[in-house]
Amino acid sequence: MSYKIIIKPSGHALKVESGETILEAALREGFSLPYGCRNGSCGICKGKILQGAVDYGQHSEETLTEEEKRDGNALFCCASPLTDLVIECHEIGATKDIEIKTLPCRVHNLELVAPDVMIISLKLPANQRLRFLAGQYIDILLKDEKRRSFLWRMHLMMMNFLQLHARNYPGGEFAEHVFTYMKVKDILRFTGPLGSFFLRDAPENTSIIFLASGTGFAPIKSILEHIFHQENARNNKIKMTLYWGARKRADLYLADLADKWQQQHKNFTFVPVLSEPLPTDNWEGRTGLVHEAIMQDFSSLEKHQVYACGAPAMVKAAYYDFTKSRDLPTDAFFSDVFVPSISNL
Numbered sequence: 001m002s003y004k005i006i007i008k009p010s011g012h013a014l015k016v017e018s019g020e021t022i023l024e025a026a027l028r029e030g031f032s033l034p035y036g037c038r039n040g041s042c043g044i045c046k047g048k049i050l051q052g053a054v055d056y057g058q059h060s061e062e063t064l065t066e067e068e069k070r071d072g073n074a075l076f077c078c079a080s081p082l083t084d085l086v087i088e089c090h091e092i093g094a095t096k097d098i099e100i101k102t103l104p105c106r107v108h109n110l111e112l113v114a115p116d117v118m119i120i121s122l123k124l125p126a127n128q129r130l131r132f133l134a135g136q137y138i139d140i141l142l143k144d145e146k147r148r149s150f151l152w153r154m155h156l157m158m159m160n161f162l163q164l165h166a167r168n169y170p171g172g173e174f175a176e177h178v179f180t181y182m183k184v185k186d187i188l189r190f191t192g193p194l195g196s197f198f199l200r201d202a203p204e205n206t207s208i209i210f211l212a213s214g215t216g217f218a219p220i221k222s223i224l225e226h227i228f229h230q231e232n233a234r235n236n237k238i239k240m241t242l243y244w245g246a247r248k249r250a251d252l253y254l255a256d257l258a259d260k261w262q263q264q265h266k267n268f269t270f271v272p273v274l275s276e277p278l279p280t281d282n283w284e285g286r287t288g289l290v291h292e293a294i295m296q297d298f299s300s301l302e303k304h305q306v307y308a309c310g311a312p313a314m315v316k317a318a319y320y321d322f323t324k325s326r327d328l329p330t331d332a333f334f335s336d337v338f339v340p341s342i343s344n345l
């Protein structure tokens, strides 16, 4: 059984097939709704159900509370229609013409840049190119004998080679594969590009704050390299500050690169922040929670855009504090979160 959905305010109409979520149907029909994790954790896909009823699907209770449901909200990555619907959501024009592909690739290089962070370079087949917006991600697809897919979100860096930053963490099935078994020349398959975390146009006199925790640095690196590479007017005019937080010094695995950017670009500042520096780190820099460092440094974020990527708790706290206490407009906060790989997706 299929249902019809009207998206407001655009008035676009789409058909949702049986078993599909609203987001899946929208992406299949070429409409770009905002999304991140696609498993009910990040809240980026949250929108209003103006008319009709949905099955809310499996999601984090924190991300969509009962009160929010009563107010008409749903997570479009999890919700499936039970009737025809009218929904409210702001579509993103920029990704509309970018094709999502499933492609093979070869592991070209593996570099352990911190005790628990691996940078994986993947090479596409010679006749394939991948168009994407800096900051988007791909899902790696692996199948075991039970034909269960493991999807892991990683962030894209370059066009001909894809560069991914992978963190090892307990219980991470694909992380274990990367750190234990993966070797150069392995063949993988992936789907992408995915996600709506990428650079947006900014009004004049706007400054940009990039906020990363851990490997949340990866998509921000992608966006910054894109800006530096373009050497466009925006790069010269817009002031950019990167706050990168981690527990200890080794977790800031590309701090030297961020320092180099600071030396090369007058409009760019790098602020590393450690929450639990080791005595052997000899750390003399900022300490504490990374988003709180921004709260200390700015009395107002009214004329800023913020791009935040990292742990869900950090991203949520930043959104709440910046919009409630520092006047950041809600539509000037762009985020992505890292959620551990989930099987059976």
Ligand code: FES
Pocket: 034, 035, 036, 037, 038, 039, 040, 041, 042, 043, 044, 045, 046, 063, 075, 076, 077, 078
């Ligand atoms: S909660 Fe739907 S995309 Fe993250």
